[in-house]
Ligand SMILES: Nc1ncnc2c1ncn2[C@@H]1O[C@H](COP(=O)(O)OP(=O)(O)OP(=O)(O)O)[C@@H](O)[C@H]1O
């Protein structure tokens with residue numbers, strides 16, 4: 280499961296210190312280096328042999344037809360797959376050089392650095408304030424969280440709309456507001472990375488536009504990986520795009536997800552290397 | 566654009582077809598009849614009990630709830646029964662955390678192995694075991710086996726026996742409530758770096774609380790109404806001692822409202838008119854009050870959760 284079998288494995292909390300120093304670093308060092316990733320649900324190999332690099336402070340989009348394993352791959356980036364009993368992960372997912380699946384790594388610590396926004400807005404049945412304050416609270420932040428809450432809601436472009444009703448239930452908000460609240464909630468723990476699984480699929484075009492704007496605004500503070508079914512969205516917001524597809528495996532008769540290619544978004548949409556990608560992005564397939 | 570199409574719609578086309586939903590109407594009718602029947606039966610029982618109890622309720626209700634058992638119909642009351650039932654309810658409630666914790670363990674922590682499934686099936690079956698069997702268990706284990714602890718046929722032995730009787734109900738309803746908490750809520754909390762315990766404490770338990778409360782109320786109501794296990798354990802229908810200090814109340818002779826009711830109804834009806842009915846009214850009032858408390862608590866939690 281690990282790339283290297285080094286004697287002393289660095290603790291995850293040292294991750295920040297392990298970043299390549301600015302002098303000798305390339306412009307955008309990789310946040311994630313995924314090699315030979317295979318994910319199984321029981322006997323089903325949902326994705327096979329995926330290699331992906333995610334660069335720092337970039338937006339990486341994962342696209343592809345339904346069932347090709349985009350969510351599955353995304354959920355490996357913060358070990359959300361641990362929550363599914365039958366899921367098994369093989370290969371290496373390096374986060375700033377540290378294997379996230381190293382036995383010494385605590386998934387809880389991972390998720391504090393690598394936050395997630397889900398497809399369906401899932402605010403907690405609590406007040407707006409408590410939703411945003413939840414992350415900092417479980418991270419052990421004591422005392423007055425007003426400032427964190429305000430800053431996060433401002434970042435998510437929600438502050439003006441909700442500042443007078445912070446104490447009212449988050450379930451009374453519109454779907455778009457709820458999703459921005461979920462983004463605010465994720466930002467509040469000050470993560471390195473934001474993973475977003477089709478964050479706009481339940482939203483109307485206006486709410487979608489606001490979230491896309493928001494992603495652009497926070498891009499220089501966070502690395503973002505987004506799964507989307509909306510090709511225009513990938514083209515609009517992302518720096519690089521990974522195209523996945525599901526192939527029928529002759530031996531088992533199962534459909535497994537594969538990464539076809541990963542490149543600059545412009546290239547993927549105008550001049551992809553693989554014809555399957557071209558067929559998909561031009562709408563002839565998928 | 567629309568004008569270009571020349572389809573003519575007649576009002577008749579948009580009318581409901583005659584008799585289109587006749588089976589649906591019949592079904593609805595049957596449902597309404599069943600509901601009306603259910604209400605009518607409950608109403609009839611209440612009415613009957615109230616009418617029979619009216620003599621006592623209207624003349625000496627306060628005296629009736631405050632007096633101990635007596636051989637004089639004009640003096641006899643259910644004070645000991647109320648006390649016994651309250652003590653039993655208290656003891657049963659003390660064991661609720663065990664049932665709720667068991668449910669949370671089964672749903673959230675236990676792996677899905679054959680052992681877990683065996684436990685789940687067993688709990689379900691235990692909920693269906695006739696109460697008299699629990700009475701025998703109570704007699705063997707809590708009255709005789711643990712006499713040193715319970716003092717024999719005591720309110721403690723009765724409380725523990727009834728707790729064991731209703732615990733499966735608590736476990737089943739709590740487990741269902743926990744299972745009904747949406748996975749998206751758990752994922753949301755895990756995604757923010759919460760530990761399993763934090764997810765359970767701050768999301769799962771609050772969201773499951775209304776359902777858990779409903780289960781506990783059902784459980785208490787059942788425990789309060791059971792007479793058969795008490796009979797086996799040896800609750801007294803009539804006694805004059807054991808009214809003194811608290812320890813004696815816990816470990817000495819005892820009775821409970823269902824025993825009072827059973828006892829009253831065995832006495833000659835000419836002189837003991839309405840005593841059983843009046844005791845039933847007291848028992849119903851008690852169950853009703855517990856329900857009320859739970860409904861208020863549930864409404865508060867639900868409001869806090871913003872639903
Ligand atoms: N919890 C699970 N248990 C079993 N199989 C699963 C589970 N989650 C996903 N799968 C399977 O893994 C494969 C990939 O699923 P995944 O959800 O990653 O696809 P996706 O690309 O995100 O699809 P979509 O675009 O529809 O969201 C599918 O065949 C799916 O049936």
Ligand SMILES: [Mg+2]
Nearest residue numbers: 349350351476
């Ligand atoms: Mg998906």
